[in-house]
Amino acid sequence: MGHTSSVNPARAVAGTDSVLVLNCGSSSVKFAVYEISELTASRARSAARLTARIAGQISGLPDKARLDWKPASEPHLEQPLPDVRDHAGALALLLERLQTNPAVGRLVGVGHRVVHGGARFSVPARVDSDLLAALTELVPLAPLHQPHNLAGILAVSERVPDLPQLACFDTAFHAGQSPVHTNFALPASVRQQGVRRYGFHGLSYQSIAERLPGVLGERTDGRVVVAHLGNGASVCGLLERRSVRTSMGMTALDGLVMGSRPGSVDIGVALYALSTLGMDLDALTHMLYHESGLLGLSGISNDVRALAASDDPRARFALEVFCERAAQEIAATAVALGGLDALIFTAGIGENSDVVRAGIAQRLALLGLSIDEEANRSGRQTLHAADSRVAVHVMAADEEVVIARATFEALSSR
Ligand code: AMP
DSSP: OOOOOOOOTTTOOOTTEEEEEEEEOSSOEEEEEEEEEOOOSOOSGGGSEEEEEEEEEEESTTTSOEEEEEETTSOOEEEEOTTOOSHHHHHHHHHHHHHTOTTTOEEEEEEEEESOOTTTOSSOEEOOHHHHHHHHHTGGGSTTTHHHHHHHHHHHHHHOTTSOEEEEESSGGGTTOOHHHHOOSSOHHHHTTTOSOOOOOHHHHHHHHHHHHHHHGGGTTSEEEEEEESSSEEEEEEETTEEEEESOOSSTTSSSOOSSOOOSOOHHHHHHHHHTSOOOHHHHHHHHHHSOHHHHHHSSOSOHHHHHHOOOHHHHHHHHHHHHHHHHHHHHHHHHHTSOSEEEEEHHHHHHOHHHHHHHHHHTGGGTOOBOHHHHHTTOSBOBOTTOSSEEEEOOOOHHHHHHHHHHHHHHTO
16 A cells, blocks of 8 residues: 655644544454554654554444453453444444543544455545445445445444544555556456456555564565465565565455455356356355355365364365465465565464464475474464575564554645
């Protein structure tokens, strides 16, 4: 995601002002609050210090809502919310709690994670009615995420209409990719209608790219592949910390095997399902978004924790396919980069599953990559073996701080 605005100290918010970051999914509202402090007279982007104050989520929507409230310096709190049934209710409760919480100070803006910005939005954008209309048109491209992202924006608008809101897009980080990596081999008449690769997980990739110097040193601007392995999964190739190639396409279905999405599938399968297997569009959509991936392969779970703990051969098989496909996509991305200097694992699986990291690393030995098994098992952040030609690290994804900073910058440059 690019940042066009710079900090204007004359306009900047300061003191105990805070920004709220929201990531609204189908059954949850994840949130994080950052206090903005220590402004300097500099116009540099780092002029503001963002301090995490409270994070957490309201999960279990619509019937089993519960609040997970994690203040930075107090014990965590968990609480059932029997009266909360939708995003509007969740956000009403959340905003009330935040606005009366002394650790939060004055809320001066809200930054939202929005999964699809299409071709039009390559930088964060202020929310207004035009933006909402444009983002609503993109719902069919991200049916699992976009409607819930928009529900969060609308709920905040209704509750606190004067609070500035910013949309930060998961597609935006990839906006500078070359046409070689964004075009499908389809007729121009189709491609001209916005049918192209956009890529996702951009906020995660940006958060990694920004912190690479502290981890990779002189390899920072080299050929780096980041593997975002979570319930959704993709890989992204970086050169000079910019996105060159990513495994997801126009929708979040392409590329790696995911929790319940298949990743790359011969498009003829979809034609066959519609023409011969008796599926209609809804059944096919449901299968592709909810019944495939690790869940479909194993018939057991979409969760790597459950699969790694299972003795069932189907669980082992599902993990094997996951690792094979991930390694293939990393190698394909190395082709786009002209080689591989570093591999970064991130997100829920990448940060936590030594089994998956080992399964992927073994398959990439042909690129001169090898990991230290003990470092991997014990969860260290630096994984490469002494003789590995490729540096291998684990880094935590931190999309929230990227969104918080973009929101602060947008407020400051009004
Ligand atoms: P994310 O979408 O990044 O939140 O990742 C969620 C996924 O990470 C879960 O569905 C699990 O498959 C995986 N995961 C989370 N914690 C662990 C863990 N401790 N070990 C293995 N996999 C994990």
